[in-house]
Amino acid sequence: MKYESQRIAYWFFATCMLLFGLQLVYGFIMAFAHAGLDGLHDIIPFHTARAVHTNLLVMWNLCGFMGAAYFIVPEESERELYWPKLAVVQLVAFVAVGVTAVIGFHFSWWEGRKFLEIPRPLDYLVVVDVLLFIANIGMTILKGKRITTTASVLFFGLLMAALLYLPGMIPTDNQTQDSYLRWWVVHLWVEGVWELIMGGILAFLLIKLTGIDREIIEKWLYVIVGLTFLSGILGTGHHYYYIGTPSYWLWIGGIFSALEPLAFLGMAMYGITMARKGGRKHANRTALAWTVGCCVMSFVGAGFLGFAHTLPQVNMYTHGTLVTAMHGHMAFWGAYAMLVLAIITYAMPLLTGRKLYDRPGAAFAFWTSNIGMIAMTLAFGIAGVTQVALERRMGMDFLAVQEEVEVHFWGLILAATLFTLGITAFIVNFIQHGLPKGDVEATLGGAAPDESTDTSDDDGAVAAADPVEA
Amino acid sequence: MLSKSSARMFFLVGTALCAVAFILLTLDTFQQIPGQTNQDELSPAAIRGKHLFDSSNCMGCHTILGEGAYYAPELTRVYDRRGPEFIAAMLRDPAAMYPGRRRMEQYDFTEEQISDLVAFLEWVGKMDLNGFPANPPLAANAGVAAAPDDGRPAIFGQMCTACHAVGGRGGSVGPSLDGVGTRFDAEYLTRWLTDPQSVRPGTAMPDLPLTEAQVSELTAYLVTLHD
Ligand code: HEM
Ligand code: HEM
Ligand SMILES: [Fe+2]
Numbered sequence: 001m002k003y004e005s006q007r008i009a010y011w012f013f014a015t016c017m018l019l020f021g022l023q024l025v026y027g028f029i030m031a032f033a034h035a036g037l038d039g040l041h042d043i044i045p046f047h048t049a050r051a052v053h054t055n056l057l058v059m060w061n062l063c064g065f066m067g068a069a070y071f072i073v074p075e076e077s078e079r080e081l082y083w084p085k086l087a088v089v090q091l092v093a094f095v096a097v098g099v100t101a102v103i104g105f106h107f108s109w110w111e112g113r114k115f116l117e118i119p120r121p122l123d124y125l126v127v128v129d130v131l132l133f134i135a136n137i138g139m140t141i142l143k144g145k146r147i148t149t150t151a152s153v154l155f156f157g158l159l160m161a162a163l164l165y166l167p168g169m170i171p172t173d174n175q176t177q178d179s180y181l182r183w184w185v186v187h188l189w190v191e192g193v194w195e196l197i198m199g200g201i202l203a204f205l206l207i208k209l210t211g212i213d214r215e216i217i218e219k220w221l222y223v224i225v226g227l228t229f230l231s232g233i234l235g236t237g238h239h240y241y242y243i244g245t246p247s248y249w250l251w252i253g254g255i256f257s258a259l260e261p262l263a264f265l266g267m268a269m270y271g272i273t274m275a276r277k278g279g280r281k282h283a284n285r286t287a288l289a290w291t292v293g294c295c296v297m298s299f300v301g302a303g304f305l306g307f308a309h310t311l312p313q314v315n316m317y318t319h320g321t322l323v324t325a326m327h328g329h330m331a332f333w334g335a336y337a338m339l340v341l342a343i344i345t346y347a348m349p350l351l352t353g354r355k356l357y358d359r360p361g362a363a364f365a366f367w368t369s370n371i372g373m374i375a376m377t378l379a380f381g382i383a384g385v386t387q388v389a390l391e392r393r394m395g396m397d398f399l400a401v402q403e404e405v406e407v408h409f410w411g412l413i414l415a416a417t418l419f420t421l422g423i424t425a426f427i428v429n430f431i432q433h434g435l436p437k438g439d440v441e442a443t444l445g446g447a448a449p450d451e452s453t454d455t456s457d458d459d460g461a462v463a464a465a466d467p468v469e470a
Numbered sequence: 471m472l473s474k475s476s477a478r479m480f481f482l483v484g485t486a487l488c489a490v491a492f493i494l495l496t497l498d499t500f501q502q503i504p505g506q507t508n509q510d511e512l513s514p515a516a517i518r519g520k521h522l523f524d525s526s527n528c529m530g531c532h533t534i535l536g537e538g539a540y541y542a543p544e545l546t547r548v549y550d551r552r553g554p555e556f557i558a559a560m561l562r563d564p565a566a567m568y569p570g571r572r573r574m575e576q577y578d579f580t581e582e583q584i585s586d587l588v589a590f591l592e593w594v595g596k597m598d599l600n601g602f603p604a605n606p607p608l609a610a611n612a613g614v615a616a617a618p619d620d621g622r623p624a625i626f627g628q629m630c631t632a633c634h635a636v637g638g639r640g641g642s643v644g645p646s647l648d649g650v651g652t653r654f655d656a657e658y659l660t661r662w663l664t665d666p667q668s669v670r671p672g673t674a675m676p677d678l679p680l681t682e683a684q685v686s687e688l689t690a691y692l693v694t695l696h697d
Contacts, residue, residue, distance in 0.1 A: 174503060174512065234488055244599055246498070397640065
């Protein structure tokens with residue numbers, strides 16, 4: 001870490017941990033309701049739990065992206081943040097809006113459109129808040145010593161994410177138009193501009209962790225985000241098969257969305273190749289595990305499991321079933337949750353000056369959460385395929401099928417417990433790092449690394465020479 | 471070997487072309503949506519119903535057009551499947567039609583709000599959705615969907631098959647109605663349908679919102695069901 005203002009990232013990451021933990025609680029409430037135990041129905045009914053679960057997910061992911069940007073951009077631009085104080089204000093406002101929304105959901109204050117439940121007045125606040133963030137990052141990049149591809153891709157992704165929130169706010173009376181525009185936010189986020197954010201953060205991590213030349217990494221970054229948009233924009237059509245839109249979307253959506261896994265395959269190959277070729281053995285192996293893990297699991301969850309139900313012939317039967325929930329979990333986990341956990345794992349030792357990545361808990365968190373998530377995906381998958389076979393193919397009644405699949409939700413609960421153990425270990429490790437402290441020099445352990453090239457890293461070399469293990 | 475600047479060109483040109491194509495297709499789609507969704511039949515009541523559907527977050531448990539949560543039945547074709555009386559009964563008292571099952575939210579809707587929601591669900595049910603939801607291709611022993619002409623009244627398909635099966639098709643909450651005409655006579659069945667609690671106190675069978683004409687129509691049909 002080279003700049004004082006990068007420290008603000010810590011508070012964004014801490015918020016992530018808090019919201020993530022809370023998200024899991026509401027996941028359990030829903031899983032128990034599916035398994036037949038809806039004892040909380042009168043206090044937290046299913047639709048409240050669901051709105052909280054998914055909105056907290058989106059909030060902590062965004063919060064992680066913002067923290068990552070505040071950490072990465074000063075380093076890439078080689079200067080302090082343009083308005084460090086604004087970053088604090090912007091975090092506090094973000095949390096205030098988020099907390100208000102979550103409390104509101106418990107009192108039925110919502111819009112009731114899947115993933116966009118946040119009520120309209122708060123939508124405007126979110127937009128203003130995110131624009132402040134964009135302005136801060138943008139000014140830092142503009143006034144910086146250099147403008148790197150990594151920073152530009154990250155910035156462009158964040159800017160587009162903010163702008164694409166707007167179509168979701170266009171009022172309409174027609175359910176089909178409503179749904180059409182909802183996907184401009186939901187799909188064009190996760191299968192479009194968020195992938196730019198992902199590409200930018202991964203490029204930064206790979207440059208730092210593997211020591212591979214920036215030019216090579218950034219060239220492939222362009223190829224990957226190129227593939228993303230080439231397939232992902234028209235791939236939005238895979239949500240326009242059966243909602244009352246023209247039938248040309250069946251083949252346009254089918255063909256282009258079938259190409260979407262290429263971008264994720266590219267991401268996976270990129271991560272693995274760079275990690276293997278990389279000359280430098282960075283001391284923070286756990287951060288590298290999360291980085292490469294993110295590349296691989298996003299391919300499995302988004303690429304492979306997305307492809308499994310993206311063709312119109314298949315989607316006719318899987319549309320709106322638990323198969324979608326299976327894919328949603330693994331895709332969000334692999335692509336965005338693991339990404340945020342990767343940058344946190346990389347940044348924490350630098351922010352706090354404590355190197356805890358060799359603690360057994362750090363490896364335990366990585367493996368347990370991933371194995372838990374794979375098992376959760378299997379549980380959702382078996383329930384989903386059973387639902388498709390019995391309800392959609394054989395015509396059994398919805399509720400009768402739900403009773404058939406109840407047992408798989410006990411499987412889900414077991415898997416989710418394992419997953420939660422892993423995440424708990426991650427959060428404990430996070431807390432053990434303590435608060436950001438010391439000045440920038442002290443964090444570097446007194447060593448003065450060569451700052452002129454990118455391959456010079458701040459803690460890798462230092463840690464190798466100076467094993468300050470706790 | 472690919473250079474960084476040609477990689478950048480690939481990104482910029484590809485993105486621009488796809489974005490333009492997507493915007494043009496969107497403009498065309500917006501031209502066609504009104505026709506495909508029968509927007510001219512979208513009554514003020516249905517519009518109020520849509521906004522009530524949103525502000526009640528029905529999508530937090532149900533799917534509609536295949537979008538939403540996976541906890542409760544898909545509602546796109548519910549108007550055809552269950553009919554207006556059934557839906558209204560669900561919205562007045564969610565435990566009415568499925569006593570003791572997975573729970574729906576108890577809303578305190580006015581009768582006007584209920585008919586708005588019904589109007590909305592009726593309108594959604596008529597959209598052209600390119601064939602969704604498909605008829606179950608493996609439903610071999612067709613009952614409700616394929617062979618409704620065993621003389622059954624429409625109300626039977628809407629109100630009764632949610633819980634009871636005939637010929638292996640229908641719900642599983644109540645007992646199968648095969649052979650019910652052998653077991654009971656018309657007088658018993660009329661009392662049963664009018665006030666189940668007086669016949670068998672504590673039964674899970676709901677007090678259905680049926681008119682007298684509907685009860686006699688149903689009774690006439692039920693007595694024809696023999697083993
Ligand atoms: C990181 C990337 C991705 C994430 C986070 C993600 C997440 C999700 C989520 C949460 C949904 C449910 C959305 C809703 O109903 O509102 C969904 C639906 C869907 N996703 Fe993805 N996805 C990703 C990538 C992909 C890819 C690459 C494909 C195709 C190859 C794909 C195919 C689909 C399809 C076809 C549906 C609709 C399912 C249905 O009809 O019910 N996804 N995705
Ligand atoms: C303790 C662990 C978790 C449990 C028990 C759990 C359970 C659930 C349940 C039961 C649903 C609702 C499905 C329905 O509508 O019927 C759901 C939705 C969802 N959860 Fe989780 N979840 C957990 C963790 C996570 C994590 C870590 C993520 C993201 C990385 C996540 C992302 C989602 C998404 C995107 C949806 C919406 C899916 C869709 O609509 O297709 N969940 N979760
Ligand atoms: Fe999508």
